[in-house]
Amino acid sequence: MTRSHAYQALRSTLWPTLWPTLRPTLRPTLRPTLRPTLRPTLRPTLRPTLRPTLRPTPRPPLGLVAGLVLLSMGSGCSGCEPRVDHFRICTVSSVQGGVVTPDEIRIRQGAVVAVKLIPFDKEGKLMEETTMVSAYVGHAGILGVSQLDYQTEACQGAADAPWYFVFFGIATGETTLTLHANGSDGAQIPVIVTAP
């Protein structure tokens, strides 16, 4: 057995047992030594080059990401957010003589109606304000949907939740509006756009 083979054999047997013991001991001692050496030298060189083009987005701590992954695996769901069950629609402008409810949308051609789409989970609880709400129209030439930059205390949910939209009648006809929360289907609403 050569010296190299002896080293490999020793490493393969000892390393798995030794490393978990050594790791907590080594890391705290290495880090404070390395960090002050690396950081001041890297930062001034990298930052001015990276900043204007890359604009690094803030990353969540690695531990948090791992925790979320484990939690999602444990619970068996594909995401961590609760699934949406239904929506309430709070109108924040005149409905222009039409009807805008979770069961039916009927507006005139040319009319614009501002709404807040409020998602609720299967337990009937208002979903988190970070819930991403989106709306899709079956026939985009009949009903228009656009995000609205607005806030009001008059509707349920956080005033600054990004759940505000405008519906506008583009042309007469019938279609369906599908509402999603965090990517999952929450409601399908029949839409009728009537003559002006």
Add this chain to the structure above:
Amino acid sequence: MSRYPVWVLVLAACSGSPGELGQGDFEYYCAGLGDPYCDCEDHPDFCSGSSPAIEQILYSRVPSALAVGATFQVRFDAPDADHEVVSASPDMLSDGLDLQALMAGEVGIMGLSQGWVIDFLHLNLVIPTGVRVDRVDRSDSRVTSLQMDPGETAWLRAMPVSGSQILYGHLPCTWSTSSATAIGLQVDGGDNVVALTALATGPATATVSVTLGALTVPVTVTVTDASDLAAWQGGAP
């Protein structure tokens, strides 16, 4: 009007019709000389009577009714807004810098910022049912017939109406005369204001017609006898 520039200076800071969500203002601008809304700007001397209130014009407020077929401009004013507006229904109101009313009804216009709607306003588009002709250099009153002295000039303005409601927007009309030797017409291209001059030196009658879309309205113009005028000026009975 000498007061007009003063009003402009005082009121120029505030403008537009507030959006329905109160997050911005929609400012109205004429797309051409044919818009009665801007007659006060184009012909300040005629600005009275049926003209929109001077405050309305200076604030650039959106008129209460716009003629189907007419063009106009609307700008959206809000912090960080794109200033352009988008029609809710391009079949009713065409998009672009010059908006054109295409169909009767209420149509929303939306003010945007980076693709997000900030505010909106509904416009009332109305089909003209008639043409109102006003004499604007004197009384600014509606006329169906006119009596002129030889050599006299009268200014007429045509406006689309629905009932008694004046409809705004640039909707050019055309003027014509049945006798070019009796009544001369002077029109600026696209303007709905016309200058009539009595060219006949003796008694004459002509029909001046104004056509606005499918609507034509006649105005009977009678030129008086020059000798009657001379007698009247001389104090004869």
